[in-house]
Amino acid sequence: MEQPRRPYDIDRLTDVALAVFAQRGFDGASMDDVARAAGITKAAIYHHVSGKEELLERGLRRALEALFAMLDESGASEGRPVERLRYIVRRVAELAIEVLPELTVLVRVRGNSETERNAIERRRAFDAIVAGIVRAAQEAGEFDPALDAAIVVRLIFGMCNSIVEWYRPHGRYTSSDIADAVVRIVFEGPQLGP
Amino acid sequence: MEQPRRPYDIDRLTDVALAVFAQRGFDGASMDDVARAAGITKAAIYHHVSGKEELLERGLRRALEALFAMLDESGASEGRPVERLRYIVRRVAELAIEVLPELTVLVRVRGNSETERNAIERRRAFDAIVAGIVRAAQEAGEFDPALDAAIVVRLIFGMCNSIVEWYRPHGRYTSSDIADAVVRIVFEGPQLGP
Numbered sequence: 001m002e003q004p005r006r007p008y009d010i011d012r013l014t015d016v017a018l019a020v021f022a023q024r025g026f027d028g029a030s031m032d033d034v035a036r037a038a039g040i041t042k043a044a045i046y047h048h049v050s051g052k053e054e055l056l057e058r059g060l061r062r063a064l065e066a067l068f069a070m071l072d073e074s075g076a077s078e079g080r081p082v083e084r085l086r087y088i089v090r091r092v093a094e095l096a097i098e099v100l101p102e103l104t105v106l107v108r109v110r111g112n113s114e115t116e117r118n119a120i121e122r123r124r125a126f127d128a129i130v131a132g133i134v135r136a137a138q139e140a141g142e143f144d145p146a147l148d149a150a151i152v153v154r155l156i157f158g159m160c161n162s163i164v165e166w167y168r169p170h171g172r173y174t175s176s177d178i179a180d181a182v183v184r185i186v187f188e189g190p191q192l193g194p
Numbered sequence: 195m196e197q198p199r200r201p202y203d204i205d206r207l208t209d210v211a212l213a214v215f216a217q218r219g220f221d222g223a224s225m226d227d228v229a230r231a232a233g234i235t236k237a238a239i240y241h242h243v244s245g246k247e248e249l250l251e252r253g254l255r256r257a258l259e260a261l262f263a264m265l266d267e268s269g270a271s272e273g274r275p276v277e278r279l280r281y282i283v284r285r286v287a288e289l290a291i292e293v294l295p296e297l298t299v300l301v302r303v304r305g306n307s308e309t310e311r312n313a314i315e316r317r318r319a320f321d322a323i324v325a326g327i328v329r330a331a332q333e334a335g336e337f338d339p340a341l342d343a344a345i346v347v348r349l350i351f352g353m354c355n356s357i358v359e360w361y362r363p364h365g366r367y368t369s370s371d372i373a374d375a376v377v378r379i380v381f382e383g384p385q386l387g388p
Contacts (some may be wrong), residue, residue: 110219112218144386147375147384148367154380158359160352162349163349181346189339
């Protein structure tokens with residue numbers, strides 16, 4: 001059944017553009033592709049936005065806002081450091097799915113423009129906050145002190161970020177299946193026995 | 195100190211092209227960029243290769259050959275399934291660094307051409323072999339049976355693949371530091387205490 005058509009506004013155009021960027025890559029996607037996907041003319045798009053860069057900027061902002069907003073949730077901000085860390089890792093895995101097009105575009109930025117470099121800088125700030133929590137967990141004797149906190153954060157988020165590359169909505173796995181697997185692998189140590 | 199100049203051959207051109215693709219993305223890189231990086235004319239490049247696609251194909255082949263060759267090493271092919279798995283995970287993390295430009299290009303392919311789709315198919319075959327080892331480890335009671343083997347493989351290799359995005363040669367961390375961290379996180383369960 002076809003969705004009733006909302007008139008285009010900047011948010012809906014951003015939705016369409018993100019899907020196009022996620023599929024073709026930002027560099028590989030043109031405003032013609034966005035117009036085609038939206039079913040409107042390029043002129044009509046330029047009525048709403050200044051160009052591809054602005055659509056990217058809006059998509060990246062959504063992704064970063066979702067990540068930072070999560071850090072304010074009580075599970076991420078209260079309790080023992082290792083419990084906060086588990087909560088954050090689970091939520092980052094869930095967000096990879098819940099905010100899939102936005103996170104897809106975020107994890108693929110390479111710093112080719114001012115917009116991309118700003119996003120990388122904010123993402124690094126996010127990672128640095130989480131690395132601080134890893135260090136707090138290590139100081140509390142709750143997390144392997146032999147691991148470098150910065151490497152831990154990069155590797156764990158590398159695992160979470162990879163979800164955007166293979167997760168398919170309405171496929172076999174739910175967001176919760178995948179988040180459970182991430183937490184089990186990272187925190188439980190799935191190897192059994194000697 | 196400048197390296198003595200080898201005359202260009204197809205392998206050296208592939209090296210240069212891979213570095214350009216890793217930096218600018220395959221879609222964002224042109225043969226002009228490759229020629230500039232090689233310090234020769236585009237005409238001279240076309241003397242050696244048919245085009246950008248052939249350079250990509252050669253790079254992807256190197257990456258896949260490195261991965262499959264590793265599966266024949268005794269650590270990957272002999273012993274208890276869980277020990278083979280640990281060995282493979284460590285080696286994939288090391289290969290991300292040892293064969294950095296090749297693996298960078300491989301982990302970023304999106305299936306935009308026949309060459310990319312072939313590479314994705316071979317990479318999937320590699321993942322399927324490793325998923326078989328995860329299942330064997332589960333059947334032997336050596337690995338958490340609650341985890342889906344296909345998800346485990348995707349997540350662990352997602353972690354390994356992410357190394358290409360942040361590892362910098364001659365930086366703070368060696369290939370062995372990073373491979374150790376991957377194995378500790380994935381197999382040991384870094385959370386301590388209750």
